[in-house]
Amino acid sequence: MDTAPWTDTPASCSLPLSEGILSQYFDVVTDTLAEELTGPVDESGDVPMATPALEDLTRCTVDDIKDCDLVLVCAAAPFNASARGGKSEEGTFVPLSVQYRPYTADNEHVRQVSLAGDLLEDGTRENRSYYGRTSQVTNEYQLDQILEAAALAKEVGIPCVVVLDIMQPMCVHEFEDQVDAIVVSMSGSTEAACRIVAGLDEPSGLLPMQMPKDMLDVEASPEDTSRDMTCYTDADGNTYDFAFGLNWSGVIDDDRVTAYKVPVLTKPEW
Numbered sequence: 001m002d003t004a005p006w007t008d009t010p011a012s013c014s015l016p017l018s019e020g021i022l023s024q025y026f027d028v029v030t031d032t033l034a035e036e037l038t039g040p041v042d043e044s045g046d047v048p049m050a051t052p053a054l055e056d057l058t059r060c061t062v063d064d065i066k067d068c069d070l071v072l073v074c075a076a077a078p079f080n081a082s083a084r085g086g087k088s089e090e091g092t093f094v095p096l097s098v099q100y101r102p103y104t105a106d107n108e109h110v111r112q113v114s115l116a117g118d119l120l121e122d123g124t125r126e127n128r129s130y131y132g133r134t135s136q137v138t139n140e141y142q143l144d145q146i147l148e149a150a151a152l153a154k155e156v157g158i159p160c161v162v163v164l165d166i167m168q169p170m171c172v173h174e175f176e177d178q179v180d181a182i183v184v185s186m187s188g189s190t191e192a193a194c195r196i197v198a199g200l201d202e203p204s205g206l207l208p209m210q211m212p213k214d215m216l217d218v219e220a221s222p223e224d225t226s227r228d229m230t231c232y233t234d235a236d237g238n239t240y241d242f243a244f245g246l247n248w249s250g251v252i253d254d255d256r257v258t259a260y261k262v263p264v265l266t267k268p269e270w
Contacts, residue, residue: 021190105133110130
């Protein structure tokens with residue numbers, strides 16, 4: 001069976017950004033991990049190691065963060081279990097999703113017969129349709145972390161800022177209206193993110209892609225044209241389109257935007 005190499009990943013707990021750099025810009029208050037871990041022992045390495053269980057983690061409370069200036073949450077883009085193969089462990093095709101919560105592909109925009117497919121031994125064409133099946137995103141917990149942190153920040157009355165480390169479009173409708181700011185990082189640089197959040201550097205980046213409104217819009221977009229999505233519009237009326245960005249003054253509208261945000265080429269010019 002042609003499937004992805006399905007494996008279990010041992011549980012772990014660590015700060016998403018470098019603690020050394022974080023401490024240069026902030027007085028860090030974070031969740032704590034018990035000294036003695038009670039999770040299953042990871043025997044995959046040369047030396048067996050204890051892993052954390054959920055009970056080993058003590059989450060921050062209102063009292064812990066009441067003197068903080070903000071809550072900072074870091075998240076990666078939704079990660080599909082079989083991102084290259086697009087298959088379940090059983091070998092059936094499943095949708096590749098750009099949202100955290102499970103997405104079931106049963107809407108009118110999903111093809112029930114795929115455009116492409118290998119020629120099978122019996123002479124028929126393989127159907128790669130994933131109609132009616134559900135996505136398998138492995139880091140759905142990231143959305144829970146964002147929503148829990150945002151709720152805690154709101155209870156204390158301080159801002160919640162999300163740093164998204166992404167290299168692809170994603171849906172933000174699941175959490176955008178619950179947080180106060182989103183910083184998109186494509187460099188993975190802890191220091192760059194810290195300096196912007198601390199107000200030492202002004203954000204200047206532009207989106208090199210569209211951020212879709214939701215998965216229905218992803219499905220409705222033709223495969224062979226670019227920049228054809230209905231983009232997400234946030235609570236402040238900003239649309240997360242190609243070449244969109246914000247700085248301290250508002251929406252960026254400089255020479256780069258003029259140069260890059262040109263009409264989409266849909267046919268040869270010659």
